[in-house]
Amino acid sequence: MAEPRIPVSINHHCCRICSEVLRNPVTVPCGHNFCMQCIQKCWDKDKKNNCSCRCPECGHIFQSTPHLIKNTTLAEMVRDTENPGSEKRTKEHSGESLNVSRRPRHCTETGMSGSHLCWKHSSPLDVYCCTDDQIICAVCASAEHSGHRIGCVGEERRRKQEQLRNIQTKSKQILQKQRKKSKNLKKILTQIQEEARQTEDYCESVVVSVISSLQEHYLSVRALIGAQEEEATAWVQVSIKTLEAKMQEMKKRVSELDHLAEVDSNVHFLKEWPSLQRLCEEDHLNPFDEVSEDPLLPFEFTKRTVEQVGKRLEEFCDKEFASISETADRGEESPGQMEEDDMQEEREASVSQSCVFSAADRTLTQPSVEPTTRAEFLQYACELTLDPATAHVDLVVSNGDKEVMLIKAQEKIRNSPIRYPERFVHRRQVLCREGLQGERCYYEIEVVGDKAEIALTYNGIDRKSRSRLSAFGGNANSWSLDRYKNYSVSHKSGSIQLTASPTHHRIGVYLKFREGTLSFYEVSDSMNFLYKVEATFKEPLYPGFWLGEKCCIRICDLRQS
Known part of the structure; x- marks a missing residue:
């Protein structure tokens, strides 16, 4: 036998x-x-x-x-x-395998099935080096991983399985939010089209009330609205497509997580998990893109701007037609009075159309002596308005374009694709509409807050870069009075520290364009001189402001002073 x-x-x-x-x-x-x-x-x-x-x-x-x-x-x-x-041998072998599969698996038995053996020592891969993130055998652990944090494969699988479940939950939550975001974006798309139509009707109702010579301006406004609609619609459509693509990618990632969660092989799980985990973490860093700026905001700015133009023109027409009626009642006026009225009409027309101040505006009233009192400075007062199209996204222009405020909440509209081309991108700065090149110009501003810059600059200042060239006083074509714990004056990236510290909130700026001088005053009961800049001005100077934290700047209405 x-x-x-x-x-x-x-x-x-x-x-x-x-x-x-x-x-x-x-x-x-x-x-x-x-x-x-x-x-x-x-x-x-x-x-x-x-x-x-x-x-x-x-x-x-x-x-x-x-x-x-x-x-x-x-x-x-x-x-x-x-x-x-x-x-018999086959049955015995099958029965032996069945018994092995029914036994509870311990960490020392993990990885012993199939060909999961150490290629160096032919030992089971039942040890996990947490320090190196490697699956090893017991011989490798003692010989090559001394001092490392060692665990068993089964326990490490259970620990990472918990991480997988957490990521699964988070992924599904993000997917739900993305679905909701997609629905909101589609709703906004409809609102954009409706708002575009309403804006056209509103602007038309304002513009048709003025004289027919302004019809060409209204056509340009309609073209602007169309461009805004096209840009906003295109951006939202791209956002929807991008979001739907991300949703598909997230669905695929969730499916991969579900599949990996059901894998029986610990070695296969641990080999595939790190790369899948990194991909999931990258997905979770930016789960969905927020609408960084309200797409309806340009339409609101357009309506507000046109409304202000309409009010100014209506006020101008009411005043002038009333003056014509009074003149007809009184008879003819003296030539001197008519000349003065003509000059006043030119000044008001210049303000309403945001034109550059000319050197001839003050020639009839300009004295030969320098002003010393505030009343004397007010003879050269010029009316300024802020230009919202130049304002950084953190700045809000209000109060008839006379006030600008830094609001932190506006950070949500940063990096929006809907931009005004003249806007300051990286610095919290804003310019006025009017460029100053008169013989003498004076204006006052009030500052609420600790830190601000009051500047004048050429219109061509860099508004896109992060360098000092885009900062007031950081280049050769701008001059800035910096108000903080002490006053300082900046030009060409250089700064002159003044001994004076702020004691009042009102600042006066006095420009003599042809003479090439720019003076700053702190205004109270008297005019407190701060500093005088001497330069050769080659282009009109546009007043501008930089705002620090919790700061607000208001252009004073000197007509009421």
Whole structure:
């Protein structure tokens, strides 16, 4: 009777080079077995690299290429393993596998199924090095990972499984928010079209009330509205497409997470998890794009601007037609009075149309002496208005374009694709509409807050870059009075510190364009001189302001002073 065959672990029938069942097994002098083709390729590679032949398993070095001895006994054992001799052995093997699968899996047993073996030591991959994020065997842990934080594969799987569940939950929440955001964007798209129509009707109702000569301006306003509508619509449509693409990507990522959560192989899970985790974390950094600026805001600015123009023109016409009626009742006026009325008409028309002040505005009333009292300065008062189209997105212009305020909440509209081309992009600055080049010009502003800059600059100042060239006083074409704990004056990136510290909120600015002087005063009961700039002004100077935290600047109405 034949002796029962002693089962041999399949691990001993595997080549340590290719990890497959031995084919034409041969034995090297150190006693280890390999596929004949595998060991020959390995030694050929050593010779090519001018290295001595060595055993891939134990590392033993041979002085010359050893003679390979075919291991016939091992070859027969391999054949017997691949072709089991009886149904009983098959059933016993199946029953043994079933028992193993029913046993509770511990961390030391993780990774022992299939070919999950250490290629160096042929030991199960049941250890996880948390320090290096590697799956290793116990021999590698003691030999190469000494001092590292070591855990078992099963426990590490459970820990990362919890991370996966948290990310699954967060991903689904983000997907829900994206669906809601997509719905809101589509609603905004409809509102844009409705608001565009309403804005056209509103502007038309304002413009048609003025004389027919302004019809060409109204047509340009309509063109602007159309461009605003087209730009806003295009941007929202792009946002919708981008969001829907992100939703598809997120759905795919959620599906991958669900699939990975159901993977049985711990090794496969731990190999795939890091890359999938990084992708999910990148998705979560910017789950969905906010509408960084209200797309309806340009329409509101257009309506407000046209309304203000209409009011100014109506006031101007009412005043002038009333003056005509009074003149007709009284009879003819003296030539001097008519000349004075003509000059007043020119000044008001200049203000209403935001024209540059000319040198002839004050020629009839200009005295030869320098003003010293506030009443004397007020003779040269000029009317200014802020230009919202130049204001940084953090600044809000209000009160008839006479007041500008820094509001933190406006940060939500930063980086919006809907921009005025003349807007300051990176600095909280704003310009006035009017350029000053009169013989003498004077205006006052009130500052609420600790830090602000009162400046004059050429219209061509850089408004896009982050460099000092876009800052008031940071270039050769702008001059700035900086108000903080002490006053200072800036020009060409240089600064002159003044000894005076702010004691009043009102600042007076006195410009003599042709003479090339610019003076700053602190206004109270008297005119407190701060500093005088001397330069050659080649272009009209536009008043501008920079605002610090919680700051508000108001242009004073000197007609009521």
